[in-house]
Amino acid sequence: MSLRHALLAALAQGEASGYELAKRFDVGVANFWSATPQQLYRDLERLEQDGLVSARVVEQTRRPNKRVFELTAEGRDELRAFGARPAKPPAMRDEFLVKLQAVDPGEPGAIIAAAAERIGRSREKLAGYDQMRERMLSGRDEDEYLRESEQVGPYLTLMAGRMYEQMNIRWATTVIETLTNRQATASG
Amino acid sequence: MSLRHALLAALAQGEASGYELAKRFDVGVANFWSATPQQLYRDLERLEQDGLVSARVVEQTRRPNKRVFELTAEGRDELRAFGARPAKPPAMRDEFLVKLQAVDPGEPGAIIAAAAERIGRSREKLAGYDQMRERMLSGRDEDEYLRESEQVGPYLTLMAGRMYEQMNIRWATTVIETLTNRQATASG
DNA sequence: AACTCCATGTAACATGTTACATGATTCG
DNA sequence: CGAATCATGTAACATGTTACATGGAGTT
Incomplete structure (x- = not known):
């Protein structure tokens, strides 16, 4: 399925670091998709390679530096195209x-x-x-x-x-x- | 996660063939777990190798023969043990x-x-x-x-x-x- | 001193999906 | 005569999970 698109949708609300996204997906603010932090880091990496998101390092003094991700124009296009395609039925694992x-x-x-x-x-x-x-x-x-x-x-x-x-x-x-x-x- | 246990639970209701289980999981009678037929065939194979289910071939005249699966005593034990372990939170993909x-x-x-x-x-x-x-x-x-x-x-x-x-x-x-x-x- | 939070990652492994293949039978 | 149903599988590929690693800062 497509965590990639869930990430793009999350980033459509504004830029975020992997860690911030991980919290949302883990704790469940994004209640419609679940993923472990490891998956996010991997897929963000790939999204960047594919040019759908761009990353920039934000230096922090009292905390570790973080990489903040943002949608690119291509990313927005892909998200729009995704929205137009028919959705797969929801999958549950309980x-x-x-x-x-x-x-x-x-x-x-x-x-x-x-x-x-x-x-x-x-x-x-x-x-x-x-x-x-x-x-x-x-x-x-x-x-x-x-x-x-x-x-x-x-x-x-x-x-x-x-x-x-x-x-x-x-x-x-x-x-x-x-x-x-x-x-x-x-x-x- | 564990399709294996979902299969054991389904078989606890009575024996069934892979095809029958596939219909249940696909159409959604088992509305709490989703899986494609291919996964079922593969996991039933493994469950049999592990001795948790037993298979027997039912010969049919006007239809292809089918393999009917049944829980073994070991399978029942595993299912009981599984029931006692804490459950993972439900995962949604929508x-x-x-x-x-x-x-x-x-x-x-x-x-x-x-x-x-x-x-x-x-x-x-x-x-x-x-x-x-x-x-x-x-x-x-x-x-x-x-x-x-x-x-x-x-x-x-x-x-x-x-x-x-x-x-x-x-x-x-x-x-x-x-x-x-x-x-x-x-x-x- | 021990624990949690911030922040990111690698590697190995387990699960899930898609495409392809086969072939008889029944329904419209 | 074409489509759907019955019935099972293989192989390749994509996703998801678990275990491990690192290291400073703040909190009890």
């Missing part, structure tokens, strides 16, 4: 669902704990997204923002992330309820 | 979100069309899931089913898939509304 699918009816303990952890993670992500949202809106209400702002893309993808985490919390809650009820009843 | 993130404010046409297509795909998947659900419930209501049936895992993962597609439809609808409104207003 280990927890695999575990749940095959959960042993006798021992749901581990799964219940995992579901609780998942709710915790989702709440954290949601809190992060909500903060971001406040920062984007900065006082205005949603309708106003959606009419006025230049770029609505980042807001709409953020909403996708929020809805996803909200759904997760609701869903995982019913999973816990279901499994604990069955444990209590124990009418096997 | 090209449409990448495109939307960087959508050109001037030309949202392609994105609006893509959003409409996505709604269509989600509706189809949802219809498939709903059918599956009817088949699972077979007359009973949900509460009854969740108390009585041996295996609740497949039902709960199916619910995750349904909720995900429902969310997609709602979200993509607001995306279309937002982008068309801005296009109409054209107050840039």
Whole structure:
């Protein structure tokens, strides 16, 4: 698939260093794509070789120097062309669902704990997204923002992330309820 | 990550051939993991070499023979062990979100069309899931089913898939509304 | 003194994708 | 008669993950 284009899209919001991008992709501000830092460094290298981004070293006194990447005109063109091509269907890889699918009816303990952890993670992500949202809106209400702002893309993808985490919390809650009820009843 | 375990979990529901599994993974009955047929054939091969599944050839007269795979005792053990280990956070790869993130404010046409297509795909998947659900419930209501049936895992993962597609439809609808409104207003 | 954050990378390995190949049968 | 379905695979290539390495600055 195409981390390359996800990187170009991220850089369309403004220049950034590999490290900064890594945080976004890892922590999940870019909630629609995941990647490890190593992948980013490698692909940024390639994007630069292909002339889609340009790098420049920013010297820092109290911290290690960093390489800041920026879209080139070619990069912008490629991003535009990518936007016009049909999108592949989304791909999911969710280990927890695999575990749940095959959960042993006798021992749901581990799964219940995992579901609780998942709710915790989702709440954290949601809190992060909500903060971001406040920062984007900065006082205005949603309708106003959606009419006025230049770029609505980042807001709409953020909403996708929020809805996803909200759904997760609701869903995982019913999973816990279901499994604990069955444990209590124990009418096997 | 681990397609291997997704395969073991799928086979925990009963034996199947590579082709049958491929359909499930491709079409998305296994909505929590995606894989191409080639990957399945390769990984089934390895699982067999590792003794986690066993294969036997079923001769067919009017169709090509098929190899039907079944979990071994070792496979079941591995699946149980896997269930007890902590799960990795879910990974998403969504090209449409990448495109939307960087959508050109001037030309949202392609994105609006893509959003409409996505709604269509989600509706189809949802219809498939709903059918599956009817088949699972077979007359009973949900509460009854969740108390009585041996295996609740497949039902709960199916619910995750349904909720995900429902969310997609709602979200993509607001995306279309937002982008068309801005296009109409054209107050840039 | 130990730990986390900043910042970047190499190398080895594991997974996932695409293109190609085969061949009978059933459906329209 | 052409397309779709059943059924399995090989080979080449692209992506993604894990382990390891470095080193100063700030924090507990």
